[in-house]
Amino acid sequence: xxxxxxxxxxxxxxxxxxxxxxxxxxxxxxxxxxxxxxxxxxxxxxxxxxxxxxxxxxxxxxxxxxxxxxxxxxxxxxxxxxxxxxxxxxxxxxxxxxxxxxxxxxxxxxxxxxxxxxxxxxxxxxxxxxxxxxxxxxxxxxxxxxxxxxxxxxxxxxxxxxxxxxxxxxxxxxxxxxxxxxxxxxxxxxxxxxxxxxxxxxxxxxxxxxxxxxxxxxxxxxxxxxxxxxxxxxxxxxxxxxxxxxxxxxxxxxxxxxxxxxxxxxxxxxxxxxxxxxxxxxxxxxxxxxxxxxxxxxxxxxxxxxxxxxxxxxxxxxxxxxxxxxxxxxxxxxxxxxxxxxxxxxxxxxxxxxxxxxxxxxxxxxxx
Numbered sequence: 623x624x625x626x627x628x629x630x631x632x633x634x635x636x637x638x639x640x641x642x643x644x645x646x647x648x649x650x651x652x653x654x655x656x657x658x659x660x661x662x663x664x665x666x667x668x669x670x671x672x673x674x675x676x677x678x679x680x681x682x683x684x685x686x687x688x689x690x691x692x693x694x695x696x697x698x699x700x701x702x703x704x705x706x707x708x709x710x711x712x713x714x715x716x717x718x719x720x721x722x723x724x725x726x727x728x729x730x731x732x733x734x735x736x737x738x739x740x741x742x743x744x745x746x747x748x749x750x751x752x753x754x755x756x757x758x759x760x761x762x763x764x765x766x767x768x769x770x771x772x773x774x775x776x777x778x779x780x781x782x783x784x785x786x787x788x789x790x791x792x793x794x795x796x797x798x799x800x801x802x803x804x805x806x807x808x809x810x811x812x813x814x815x816x817x818x819x820x821x822x823x824x825x826x827x828x829x830x831x832x833x834x835x836x837x838x839x840x841x842x843x844x845x846x847x848x849x850x851x852x853x854x855x856x857x858x859x860x861x862x863x864x865x866x867x868x869x870x871x872x873x874x875x876x877x878x879x880x881x882x883x884x885x886x887x888x889x890x891x892x893x894x895x896x897x898x899x900x901x902x903x904x905x906x907x908x909x910x911x912x913x914x915x916x917x918x919x920x921x922x923x924x925x926x927x928x929x930x931x932x933x934x935x936x937x938x939x940x941x942x943x944x945x946x947x948x949x950x951x952x953x954x955x956x957x958x959x960x961x962x963x964x965x966x967x968x969x970x971x972x973x974x975x976x977x978x979x980x981x982x983x984x985x986x987x988x989x990x
Contacts, residue, residue: 716742756783797824838865
């Protein structure tokens, strides 16, 4: 029976390997997102809102018939690089060609917001309901009511945004491929900057139950105190590994995904406890913990549900829009699954008949 190994049994990658894999890591985290080379010197632009009516047709997927959105224009895309369910229960998809709002039930595109650089890498809603959108060429703030876009012209070491997070005080943390910056949500004034973080790139960020910020980098996992903006811990046995996915379960346990494994971290001792051996060797790109503490693991080649107590795979998820998962979002017992070719969903409370194989519902994709 394959169980979870103690952290003391895990081997570390050396620093030279981490540096050698830097280019690969950036590609792995943002799924080879397009790089836009032109510079933006705008302050404010009007967004394009398209209240488009999109034709739907029935498509046969195995023995099921699903609603599939047909491409209405070249501005729509099915590569889902970020997902956001906002405070008004609207579902937004960040894609390689802009931001789309879709109907949660039918997958019909309701509206879209175009950006000067349309490649979305991160999405966040602040306490006022404004959207923060990270792209490969800058950071934008959007008023969802008016559709106005503002280019946040702050002095970042890099315009390639990889991750976003909001702390308990409402400050926005911006992770790039070179540093981390804390800014005000009101005027984007810089309040702190961490320019030389170990591992260089802030691939992914999560806020834990105590308010600490966990940052996955090219060379391990960091813990940051948001008040002092200081690194308080580097996690042993994760250093030297590329961390490209993070999740926090209801008990507060940290789960880190790397190109080879999923590692469990105790946030109180700052030590790696164990790993899930049933996914060893798999490229882990997305993690999500449900209300029961079970872990959904998104990989380059599929999606599984793992029992975190014994490390065994509880269910394999079939009928994804594409086998390459890019991001996961859990809300109200629904798991939203962003992939390279569309969005799927599945109820996190699986029936007995769905173990060990469950079927996702395709919500949004584009026929080519």
